[in-house]
Amino acid sequence: MMKKRMDFIIQELEEKGSVRVADLSRQLGCSEVTIRNDIQKLEERGLLVRTHGGAESIGAQLNIAFDGGNVYKNGDKKRRIAEKAYTYIENNDTIILDDASTSYYLAKCIKENASKHLIVITNSLVAAGMLADVKHVDLFMLGGQVGGKLASTMGDVTARYLEECHANKAFISAHGINFDVGITSIGSPQMQVKNAILRASNEVFLLADSSKFGGGYILTVCPLSRIERIITDDEIKPEYMKKAEESDVKLDIV
Known part of the structure; x- marks a missing residue:
């Protein structure tokens, strides 16, 4: 035994x-x-x-150290969100993971579940490091200048790489979610990449813990109508649940 x-x-x-x-x-x-x-x-x-x-x-x-950024902030919520997101991934899907900290947890789910063969495209060095030696994943790393709190490629070079890509699904996060304007951002280099991901993907899933809802904004990435569904945690305020229902936004709460 x-x-x-x-x-x-x-x-x-x-x-x-x-x-x-x-x-x-x-x-x-x-x-x-x-x-x-x-x-x-x-x-x-x-x-x-x-x-x-x-x-x-x-x-x-062989360990390569990255600045952890905000990966571990609200870590349990992000893990639950990632596990739910994984259920929408089908065998032989081509998916895009952005540079969000939640992508780290989704990459971890993908690594730990060998039942689905996937093509993964990402600009996140952390997600790429997680998946680089995974046999059931064909990994494509987007080029470009490296920056950000959690190391990733970004800017117009990365966006141009994405022009050659096509994915069944993309999993992204955002600086904020505003039901009046959509997904918001605070930086142009990150916004360029997110817009390119939107163009390259059939379906886009927004992975965002409850702290992302509301607040002010500087830049708008896209309206919420472009998002297939939002996956968030169970601390989302009732007022945002109501706004999601009124806006016909699909919402998964975990």
């Missing part, structure tokens, strides 16, 4: 690059203590490297 567990752990590592003790415990129907003991034995054999709460494959130890 131990050998079967260990074989399963190694197989998961080969597919995903990393595993979590809690997930393995649930999948194998045994205690987390048992899984930790198995991981320790596999590490002693030089087959993996233990991490906090899990393990990584030996080949996963």
Whole structure:
């Protein structure tokens, strides 16, 4: 039985690059203590490297540091939003991920679920790093000048690259959501890329935690009619839920 567990752990590592003790415990129907003991034995054999709460494959130890930006702000909400977004992705889809912090969590969902083969186009260095060695993903990294709080390519060069792309679906975020004007932005380089993503995609999903609703704006990216649906968390105010209904905006609350 131990050998079967260990074989399963190694197989998961080969597919995903990393595993979590809690997930393995649930999948194998045994205690987390048992899984930790198995991981320790596999590490002693030089087959993996233990991490906090899990393990990584030996080949996963080349780590490149990025400024975390606001990735971990409202992290639990962003994770739930990303998991819901993943349910709209179908096998063999071509998708675009923008440079939002929520894209990190969606890239993580994609990496951890090998059941769907995908073509992923992104300007996010963080999302690209997450997916670079994933066997069930064909990854395309958009060129351009690197900048932003969370490292990504942006500006007119990146927008021109997108002119050659076409995707079934795109998953983007925004600085804000204003029901009177649409999706808002505070920077022209980011807005250029988002507009190019809109042109390149059949359907666009907006991933935004509840803090994004309302407030002022400087630039408008697009009207909400261009968005297939908004996925947000359960702390959205009732007034915005009402406005979404009145504006015929599809809203998923997680």
